[in-house]
Amino acid sequence: MSPQELITQLRSFLPPEAVLHETEDLKPYECDGLSAYRQLPMIVALPHTEEHIVKVLQLCYATNTPVVARGAGTGLSGGALPHAQGILLSLAKLNQIIAVDPLARTARVQPGVRNLAISEAAASHGLYYAPDPSSQIACSVGGNVAENSGGVHCLKYGLTVHNILKLRVLTIEGEVLEIGGESLDSAGYDLLALMTGSEGMLGIVTEITVKLIPIPEKAQLVMATFDDVQKAGNAVANVIAAGIIPAGMEMMDKITIHAVEEFLHAGYDLEAEAILLCESDGGTGEVADEIERIFTIMQQSGATKIRSSQNEAERLSFWAGRKAAFPAAGRVSPDYYCMDGTIPRKQLAQVLQGIEQLSREYGLRCMNVFHAGDGNLHPLILYDANQPGELEKTEEFGGKILEMCIHAGGTITGEHGVGMEKINQMCTQFRSDELAMFHAIKSAFDPKELLNPGKAVPSLHRCAELGAMHVHQGQQKFAELPRF
Amino acid sequence: MSPQELITQLRSFLPPEAVLHETEDLKPYECDGLSAYRQLPMIVALPHTEEHIVKVLQLCYATNTPVVARGAGTGLSGGALPHAQGILLSLAKLNQIIAVDPLARTARVQPGVRNLAISEAAASHGLYYAPDPSSQIACSVGGNVAENSGGVHCLKYGLTVHNILKLRVLTIEGEVLEIGGESLDSAGYDLLALMTGSEGMLGIVTEITVKLIPIPEKAQLVMATFDDVQKAGNAVANVIAAGIIPAGMEMMDKITIHAVEEFLHAGYDLEAEAILLCESDGGTGEVADEIERIFTIMQQSGATKIRSSQNEAERLSFWAGRKAAFPAAGRVSPDYYCMDGTIPRKQLAQVLQGIEQLSREYGLRCMNVFHAGDGNLHPLILYDANQPGELEKTEEFGGKILEMCIHAGGTITGEHGVGMEKINQMCTQFRSDELAMFHAIKSAFDPKELLNPGKAVPSLHRCAELGAMHVHQGQQKFAELPRF
Numbered sequence: 001m002s003p004q005e006l007i008t009q010l011r012s013f014l015p016p017e018a019v020l021h022e023t024e025d026l027k028p029y030e031c032d033g034l035s036a037y038r039q040l041p042m043i044v045a046l047p048h049t050e051e052h053i054v055k056v057l058q059l060c061y062a063t064n065t066p067v068v069a070r071g072a073g074t075g076l077s078g079g080a081l082p083h084a085q086g087i088l089l090s091l092a093k094l095n096q097i098i099a100v101d102p103l104a105r106t107a108r109v110q111p112g113v114r115n116l117a118i119s120e121a122a123a124s125h126g127l128y129y130a131p132d133p134s135s136q137i138a139c140s141v142g143g144n145v146a147e148n149s150g151g152v153h154c155l156k157y158g159l160t161v162h163n164i165l166k167l168r169v170l171t172i173e174g175e176v177l178e179i180g181g182e183s184l185d186s187a188g189y190d191l192l193a194l195m196t197g198s199e200g201m202l203g204i205v206t207e208i209t210v211k212l213i214p215i216p217e218k219a220q221l222v223m224a225t226f227d228d229v230q231k232a233g234n235a236v237a238n239v240i241a242a243g244i245i246p247a248g249m250e251m252m253d254k255i256t257i258h259a260v261e262e263f264l265h266a267g268y269d270l271e272a273e274a275i276l277l278c279e280s281d282g283g284t285g286e287v288a289d290e291i292e293r294i295f296t297i298m299q300q301s302g303a304t305k306i307r308s309s310q311n312e313a314e315r316l317s318f319w320a321g322r323k324a325a326f327p328a329a330g331r332v333s334p335d336y337y338c339m340d341g342t343i344p345r346k347q348l349a350q351v352l353q354g355i356e357q358l359s360r361e362y363g364l365r366c367m368n369v370f371h372a373g374d375g376n377l378h379p380l381i382l383y384d385a386n387q388p389g390e391l392e393k394t395e396e397f398g399g400k401i402l403e404m405c406i407h408a409g410g411t412i413t414g415e416h417g418v419g420m421e422k423i424n425q426m427c428t429q430f431r432s433d434e435l436a437m438f439h440a441i442k443s444a445f446d447p448k449e450l451l452n453p454g455k456a457v458p459s460l461h462r463c464a465e466l467g468a469m470h471v472h473q474g475q476q477k478f479a480e481l482p483r484f
Numbered sequence: 485m486s487p488q489e490l491i492t493q494l495r496s497f498l499p500p501e502a503v504l505h506e507t508e509d510l511k512p513y514e515c516d517g518l519s520a521y522r523q524l525p526m527i528v529a530l531p532h533t534e535e536h537i538v539k540v541l542q543l544c545y546a547t548n549t550p551v552v553a554r555g556a557g558t559g560l561s562g563g564a565l566p567h568a569q570g571i572l573l574s575l576a577k578l579n580q581i582i583a584v585d586p587l588a589r590t591a592r593v594q595p596g597v598r599n600l601a602i603s604e605a606a607a608s609h610g611l612y613y614a615p616d617p618s619s620q621i622a623c624s625v626g627g628n629v630a631e632n633s634g635g636v637h638c639l640k641y642g643l644t645v646h647n648i649l650k651l652r653v654l655t656i657e658g659e660v661l662e663i664g665g666e667s668l669d670s671a672g673y674d675l676l677a678l679m680t681g682s683e684g685m686l687g688i689v690t691e692i693t694v695k696l697i698p699i700p701e702k703a704q705l706v707m708a709t710f711d712d713v714q715k716a717g718n719a720v721a722n723v724i725a726a727g728i729i730p731a732g733m734e735m736m737d738k739i740t741i742h743a744v745e746e747f748l749h750a751g752y753d754l755e756a757e758a759i760l761l762c763e764s765d766g767g768t769g770e771v772a773d774e775i776e777r778i779f780t781i782m783q784q785s786g787a788t789k790i791r792s793s794q795n796e797a798e799r800l801s802f803w804a805g806r807k808a809a810f811p812a813a814g815r816v817s818p819d820y821y822c823m824d825g826t827i828p829r830k831q832l833a834q835v836l837q838g839i840e841q842l843s844r845e846y847g848l849r850c851m852n853v854f855h856a857g858d859g860n861l862h863p864l865i866l867y868d869a870n871q872p873g874e875l876e877k878t879e880e881f882g883g884k885i886l887e888m889c890i891h892a893g894g895t896i897t898g899e900h901g902v903g904m905e906k907i908n909q910m911c912t913q914f915r916s917d918e919l920a921m922f923h924a925i926k927s928a929f930d931p932k933e934l935l936n937p938g939k940a941v942p943s944l945h946r947c948a949e950l951g952a953m954h955v956h957q958g959q960q961k962f963a964e965l966p967r968f
Contacts, residue, residue, distance in 0.1 A: 193677030214727030243698030
């Protein structure tokens with residue numbers, strides 16, 4: 001069907017302003033948070049209701065038109081990169097908080113609701129929604145579900161999949177699936193988990209029931225300074241080994257410390273090779289005990305300076321630097337590329353050394369700021385897009401980091417998803433039988449491959465062309481037995 | 485292929501004692517914990533290694549032979565009921581704990597390892613494996629994964645899916661899938677959650693990496709007596725509303741209290757209409773705080789007697805009655821049927837009244853003992869299989885209870901799975917589009933439908949014949965829009 005015919009069809013059930021096709025109207029949708037990849041969609045549709053979405057999907061299905069869902073566009077892996085011959089389906093107008101149930105401790109929300117807006121709506125009941133990606137002021141819950149987003153506190157409170165109960169989902173044919181339930185277990189295959197993190201490849205989420213948890217009575221933060229990254233890495237392992245699950249455990253390396261300190265003078269120690277921020281939250285007594293234990297472990301792990309926040313203002317000031325790491329990177333470099341990989345905690349020091357070495361090889365600076373507690377690295381590669389070839393070098397450097405994560409027994413995503421960005425590394429992470437299973441699941445939901453085509457799961461052909469050497473979770477490949 | 489040919493093929497790669505086909509050898513495998521359903525398999529295979537299983541599966545795939553996996557056979561929903569023309573694949577011989585890693589706090593185990601054996605192996609490191617089904621002395625981890633088992637402590641520590649990190653799985657074609665990872669998130673669709681609770685319908689698990697957590701410093705139990713079930717139900721809601729997540733919160737009704745008290749004189753109050761057991765675990769200070777708060781809430785909720793355990797011996801004696809509920813049922817009735825449904829906590833009192841009414845209608849006694857904290861009911865219907873028609877009446881009564889759970893906004897399984905037992909209620913729980921999606925996923929993994937055929941997911945044809953009225957999570961069916 002021609003673009004013009006599609007537009008006419010869309011306008012038959014969508015308000016005129018909800019169908020965009022002029023270049024200047026399409027421009028704001030050309031990329032998400034991963035600005036290195038840009039593509040104008042053919043059409044942007046901005047449905048207001050679930051019924052609108054059903055009709056858009058039925059149209060796409062009937063006309064074999066690709067459809068890419070988009071939330072707030074804060075994603076960092078290019079998952080919402082438009083399709084040139086497709087409809088960009090913005091869920092921004094579905095932004096209602098339908099209900100907050102303080103007794104059941106749940107909230108029913110539409111996908112376009114901002115992450116932070118849920119906690120704001122629940123605050124009067126003393127409740128909040130735990131997952132807190134750094135983009136939480138702007139990012140939408142639908143996008144969080146699509147990418148299974150985490151945040152500083154996911155070490156203790158889990159990722160999005162651990163904090164949602166029910167999803168209302170539309171299939172590519174426009175059929176409604178209601179999956180999950182209010183109880184821990186639910187009958188049938190776990191479609192809730194399958195849908196979460198599927199990056200818009202399996203269906204379109206139109207309603208999300210999230211868990212709310214009580215706002216902790218108290219939160220306190222320990223800031224520990226180390227003269228050696230290895231020691232800081234060991235301190236992380238020692239805290240976990242002591243059976244403590246901190247509310248958050250964040251690490252910054254020297255270059256990051258300097259960048260943020262110049263930026264907002266948080267009072268970070270410029271002598272430090274690494275700074276650990278370790279938060280405890282819960283009941284007052286519980287927090288006091290835990291902070292004391294963390295303090296001791298930091299001492300035993302060789303921290304050169306240790307401070308614990310004495311009040312809420314101080315706690316926030318300790319956090320300020322960490323939260324400003326990305327803007328700080330923007331100040332010290334024209335461009336930066338935020339990576340997202342996860343490794344077993346015990347490999348922290350070794351992988352950081354590897355990154356440092358790559359940084360020298362590529363002649364590109366790299367800031368390391370990350371969720372140390374769950375081994376989720378966020379190296380920020382600093383580059384200048386105006387220097388010819390530097391973006392390409394940066395992407396290659398980034399790819400090497402991800403492959404190092406896999407070799408260390410980790411994975412290529414911590415919380416940002418695969419999207420366009422890491423699709424090649426999927427060939428290294430998974431063997432062909434596993435990729436084939438992903439494709440089989442994809443076609444169970446979307447046989448025509450119209451939902452966000454080309455993202456998240458590479459074709460076996462692509463992997464073959466790359467000739468990527470499969471390394472599975474740092475393990476050797478299972479020796480295939482002769483067929484019966 | 486004829487049974488004799490299959491046996492010959494199996495014996496070509498399995499030791500002679502690992503292939504059973506004489507009726508007396510097959511008899512022990514005719515049912516699992518749900519003894520109301522019995523069926524002899526054609527052949528029982530007892531592989532010793534993953535390579536053995538690969539070959540069994542390749543044989544089944546090549547010859548279109550159904551294969552039903554079985555762990556310890558303690559399942560309560562008939563998930564391991566054999567197939568008359570199929571191979572019963574016992575995983576009992578794969579019972580090795582491959583590795584315990586105290587630093588990563590994980591254990592790698594084979595599927596035939598007993599649930600409790602993991603905690604025994606980890607105890608020397610001060611760690612344990614949290615999920616604790618009441619059958620944990622006997623049940624195997626592979627079965628726990630297949631049914632996504634829970635236990636008394638899953639309110640705080642989650643179900644099996646929340647306590648495993650990686651699975652090594654064989655497809656029906658004998659291909660290896662390694663799914664999940666050591667980090668919170670992993671790339672690609674969430675096959676780990678999809679496989680967990682899939683009741684042997686999607687693949688055969690050959691290795692499981694479980695999370696280990698530190699043994700709590702302290703555990704203490706509050707026992708509260710109520711003269712009214714409604715008040716006990718409200719007490720449960722009040723504890724949760726106060727933001728407390730108890731390690732366990734169990735409820736017993738009058739008939740249960742009397743049955744267990746006669747059995748082992750645990751010191752339960754025979755005047756009580758309901759008894760709540762509410763456990764707190766963690767650091768000493770934390771537990772002291774929480775127990776005090778729970779005590780106060782029980783008082784405010786109108787408990788007539790409240791005691792908190794003063795030492796470990798007393799804590800265990802309080803638990804003794806709850807743990808003996810099933811054997812106690814066996815003493816007061818020739819047979820009993822253990823149901824497993826889940827409802828929103830706020831519906832507790834109402835559903836219990838409904839069960840009481842059904843109990844009168846059917847003239848069958850029903851003991852109520854359950855995980856009150858997460859609304860997971862385990863009504864025990866007491867009957868006599870030797871009374872003609874009483875089993876049928878019992879099953880009908882049970883079915884009514886499950887449908888009541890669905891109408892209350894709950895689900896037909898809490899932790900026992902669907903298996904054969906609840907397959908008809910799946911037609912009530914899910915609409916046809918959802919069942920169709922389950923079937924699509926099934927055929928993505930097992931196109932020939934050889935893995936545990938006829939379990940867990942009913943055919944649309946079966947549902948149509950039952951003419952079950954779809955009631956989705958207590959909600960109205962979405963009005964389908966006209967097709968584009």
